[in-house]
Amino acid sequence: MTHTHVAGAIHGDVTTRGPVWLQPPSDVNQLVDHLWSSEVTKTADGELSVAGVTVSDLAARVGTPALVVDEADLRSRARSFVDAFTGWDVFYAGKSFLSVAIATWVADEGLFLDVCSGGELAVALRAGVDPLKIGMHGNNKSDEELHQALDAGVGRLIVDSADEIERLSVIAAERDARPGVLVRVTAGVEAHTHEYIATAREDQKFGIPITGGAALAALLRCHNDEHLNLLGIHSHIGSQIFDAEGFDVAGRRTLRLHAQFAEQTGYEMPEFDMGGGFGIAYTTQDSPATPYELAEQMRHIVESECTSLGVAVPRVSIEPGRAISGPAAFMLYRVGTVKTVPLDGGQARVYIAVDGGMSDNIRTALYGAEYSATLANRRSSAPPVLSRVVGKHCESGDIVVRDEFLPADVRRGDLIAVPASGAYSRSMASNYNHVPRPPVVSVADGKISMLLRRETVEDLLSHDVGQVPWGTEDGPELPGR
Numbered sequence: 001m002t003h004t005h006v007a008g009a010i011h012g013d014v015t016t017r018g019p020v021w022l023q024p025p026s027d028v029n030q031l032v033d034h035l036w037s038s039e040v041t042k043t044a045d046g047e048l049s050v051a052g053v054t055v056s057d058l059a060a061r062v063g064t065p066a067l068v069v070d071e072a073d074l075r076s077r078a079r080s081f082v083d084a085f086t087g088w089d090v091f092y093a094g095k096s097f098l099s100v101a102i103a104t105w106v107a108d109e110g111l112f113l114d115v116c117s118g119g120e121l122a123v124a125l126r127a128g129v130d131p132l133k134i135g136m137h138g139n140n141k142s143d144e145e146l147h148q149a150l151d152a153g154v155g156r157l158i159v160d161s162a163d164e165i166e167r168l169s170v171i172a173a174e175r176d177a178r179p180g181v182l183v184r185v186t187a188g189v190e191a192h193t194h195e196y197i198a199t200a201r202e203d204q205k206f207g208i209p210i211t212g213g214a215a216l217a218a219l220l221r222c223h224n225d226e227h228l229n230l231l232g233i234h235s236h237i238g239s240q241i242f243d244a245e246g247f248d249v250a251g252r253r254t255l256r257l258h259a260q261f262a263e264q265t266g267y268e269m270p271e272f273d274m275g276g277g278f279g280i281a282y283t284t285q286d287s288p289a290t291p292y293e294l295a296e297q298m299r300h301i302v303e304s305e306c307t308s309l310g311v312a313v314p315r316v317s318i319e320p321g322r323a324i325s326g327p328a329a330f331m332l333y334r335v336g337t338v339k340t341v342p343l344d345g346g347q348a349r350v351y352i353a354v355d356g357g358m359s360d361n362i363r364t365a366l367y368g369a370e371y372s373a374t375l376a377n378r379r380s381s382a383p384p385v386l387s388r389v390v391g392k393h394c395e396s397g398d399i400v401v402r403d404e405f406l407p408a409d410v411r412r413g414d415l416i417a418v419p420a421s422g423a424y425s426r427s428m429a430s431n432y433n434h435v436p437r438p439p440v441v442s443v444a445d446g447k448i449s450m451l452l453r454r455e456t457v458e459d460l461l462s463h464d465v466g467q468v469p470w471g472t473e474d475g476p477e478l479p480g481r
Helices: 055-062 071-084 099-110 118-126 143-152 163-175 209-223 246-264 290-310 322-328 363-367 457-461
Strands: 041-043 048-050 066-070 087-094 110-117 134-136 158-159 180-186 229-235 271-276 315-319 331-342 350-356 384-392 398-406 417-420 440-444 449-454
Touching: 048 055, 048 363, 055 066, 055 331, 055 384, 055 440, 055 449, 066 071, 071 087, 071 099, 071 322, 071 440, 087 322, 087 417, 099 110, 099 118, 099 449, 110 118, 118 143, 118 229, 143 163, 143 440, 158 163, 163 180, 163 209, 209 246, 229 246, 246 271, 246 290, 271 290, 271 363, 290 315, 322 331, 350 398, 363 398, 398 417
Parallel strands: 066 440, 087 110, 087 315, 110 134, 134 158, 158 180, 180 229, 229 271, 271 315, 350 384
Antiparallel strands: 041 048, 066 331, 331 350, 331 417, 384 398, 440 449
């Protein structure tokens, strides 16, 4: 367990040898099936394989580190949410991981798409996603992004503040447009998740609080504006959520606001977004609900509360978040150095350094996310030892997998695979230490496809113009010139 410190991870209190839930496996070579995508197996000689392609072949052809997406698995997860939530709209979270191919896949499977920036919107449009099936989020959309959304004709804008409502109204009036809007509200619900990904309590940056009447005032402001088409309320309580308790409280509070607005105006808003952020299994301690279990629970919340309030059931939408992209991919690394570090009481921990790290997955360093890992290129007869998979960056908090039992004979050149890496790894990647970002490849039916190529040092240097006087005609083209 690591306790964060305001001065950074190097000052944290790192004391325990491993979490209580992590127990030595009876067979260190065996996969924990529910942590991996459906097409991942291990061969007889212990090598990881995805959709018929071994990791040794992947590493030889595309290099390491690399994010490997199981296309059939991602498509299947998308379909399962559409099937489970029949009659509701399911929005894929572009922020979790987005590329032209991913956007195409989820559109093929009948999903809508959430974007949070002009860049994400541009990817969706390049993929040919129907703009009417795109929702645009963001707590601080620029005027340029609002113009971009109106140009594209997105189906809905989720407004996040009174300021944004005013700016959007002016822009819509100038363009003689009438965009559909949902007002994002905060229901004051404490989701059982990390502080950084809990988004429904009042003291945070997202949404307009129901408490105190600010949310109702925002709804009335949109309803009375001839340039805005008020569609409904948007609520989101957080991410990596495993139970429906928070949705029950938030759903009832927001639907009461929906009914209160109808009573005051005589207008029952046609839509209601319950959010989502459903959890996935990163380690053996995680037991996420199935889409069908979630659908049954959430339908009951909406239908029972609408009946109690005497209002019609609106068109409901959900946002599964990482539950689609997260389990469908793994990170593949190559081991560099291995060292054993003594702990108190005669114990020890093995540090396994790989050729990636916090530049391709910041989650462990950012908020203590837990991951699992496996030796991927061979079978081992060595006993399991408590290990920590770390990166190559100049930062003591550069940890990929904080605690895992791996074979005692892991050595330089071995391949390590980390499951459930599809969400918020490549999308939050950086060039820390000027390390190029890894490629993203998909595998289906024994074939490898490139989704995002590996960055090169030349890519990084192409942004570095040295020192060019601003506005000079002989310098390179610069934004804003």
